[in-house]
Amino acid sequence: MVFHGSLKQAAFAIAAVLSIGVVNAQSDDPTKVGFVYVGPVSDHGWTYRHDLGRQAIEAQFGDKVETTYVESVPEGADAERVIRNLASSGHDLIFTTSFGFMNPTVKVAKDFPDVKFEHATGFKREDNVSTYAARFYEGRSVIGTMAGMMTKTNTIGYIASFPIPEVVRGINAFTIAMRKVNPDATVKVVWVNTWYDPGKEADAAKVLIDQGADIITQHTDSPAPLQVAQERGVFAFGQASDMSAFAPESQLTSIVDDWNSYYVERTAAAIDGTWASTDTWGGIDTGMVAFPEYGVNVPDDVRAAAEVIREGIIDKSIHPFQGPLKDQAGEEILAEGEIYDDGVLLGMNFYVEGVQGDLPK
């Protein structure tokens, strides 16, 4: 609101000057924090959790901050405009919360050296662009253990979004943990090629259940698969947030994304001028990956086993990708005692033993 209507020249030139003015000259002005979301804030999953993080910033800093969000921004030509409009309207710190926003974020960041950018799940950094992500695969180890112990049909249905390393890593971490407690169990994967489409996600859940899956897990953002699971009387795991409201009997637990403390911390750094470009990949130990109460149908021994994994990951005695590991053909790919480093994890494009079907390439 402050400058609109007055930008008559190239937008970035003016805004660069203005943002210096806002930050340095008038430090009483609230720090403006902008968010770009890929889905609607009401998705009850990925975007919803980022928006809780935004609300945490408001709760923490009150009048010292002003937050803005733009929801359901398509990953394509539109993203750059939204990010640029946020940067040129006086925002000091901008979080872009989907992988597809990486190149537009970096592009805009070059034109606004005084605005700070935070991009979730990407790998390109600049002096004013940080990246952050969570080690959700650690959570997959916990729920994989639970699934291995609880399945009767030895078939788990996995609803996957896009065949990117993040998702493949999750499938593998889940499968490895599952096979440790139940070597006969296998994972069936359905790719829905979307992050958020309740209709498609529900259809995928139905197909998987019809094919014998008695536990459903997902790497998509809507609670639709849990609703199907609840209806059909099978178990499921929530994604991104506690989805037990949609599946009170079916949800065993959920892998919750908790960005609140990271967002508060980064905003504080932006306010007091200590913000610097970093790369953060937080796991269960940092609180970025969290779990709600176990579901009502989780037996005591499964709870206990899940806790052992969770605590083992926190104290580093357990690693989700610990050898010996075999590929789908049964050949050893990682020797006993060895673990994959972050480099392998970040580019993971193969399945481990126990996953059915071929990875789309």
Add this chain to the structure above:
Amino acid sequence: MIRLQKRAAPSALMGYLAPVIALFITVLAGLVLFALLGVPVLDAFHAFFIAPISTLYGLGELGVKAAPLIMIGVALSIGFRAQVWNIGAEGQLILGAIAGSAVALALYEVDAWYVLPAMMFASILGGMSWAAVPALLRTRFNVNEILTSLMLTYVAVLLLSFLVAGPMRDPDGFNFPESRLFHDAATLPRLWGGTRLHAGALVALGLVVVGWVFLTRTLLGFALRVNGTAPRAAGYAGFNQGRLVWLALMIGGATAGLAGLFEVAGPIGQLLPSISPGYGFTAIIVAFLGRLHPVGVLFAGLVMALSYLGGESAQITLNLPLAITGVFQGMLLFFLLATDVLINYSIVRKQPRPVS
């Protein structure tokens, strides 16, 4: 009791004015909506309709957003005039983007003037090849082109995600499904420094003129129009219906394909799993909003583009939800249909017959 009675001769003038009236009512209804939401009405009006285009950058963005809508809208309205219902422009757009990107990536090391023209040529062929399937099925087997063109869109989406996750993936991109960023030789020249307005906007304007001339001043354009209004008469006049179906679909496919290329070689600069926020579908609305007339499509495309930009701007400056964009677009269509009803029908009040 109120009854609708068909007018003998609907006003042609009102037919053209209907979109303007609909837009006016939409803005009024929108202001009422803002007032009900407790948002200062003038601020909201400014944020939605003025702010997005009050800067040079904003104007450029209007062009970036409207160009594909206008291009495809003009091509589709030519087909719709001939009663050829190409609903799959989105798929043809994607195929054009794929074909053009394939050329860009194949000539990745080449820095020459012919890279961009080659990409454009490939994208036109790509879009046409995708439109050829419904054309063939329609002319050979009389299969409804609405179904086939629509369904091919989903095939195109899957083909695109297969390609960006496999053969066309960036070798240095950590296996993420996107292509390399195109070189300068493979990206469209910008028309204006400081904006993203690219040469595609000029092509869109050119197509408006070409489309207008084609429909009103050429025999083929006349044949297409006759085929739409009176297919039998067209047959007696010696116009080959099969050829007209092919022509309409090829025009749509070629234009949508080129629009797809302009997206990847313009504002995006690489091939992504999602390159179009539904331009091929929105262009159908644009075509009808523009009364299937190229000049009308030009304005309809600009209005539609503004509704997207306004929605973003209202989110940023007033913290209004995104749903406001959908509500505006929905109201615009609703009021257009409502005014159309009143143009074609008159309301007559009939006294209920007394029971004797």
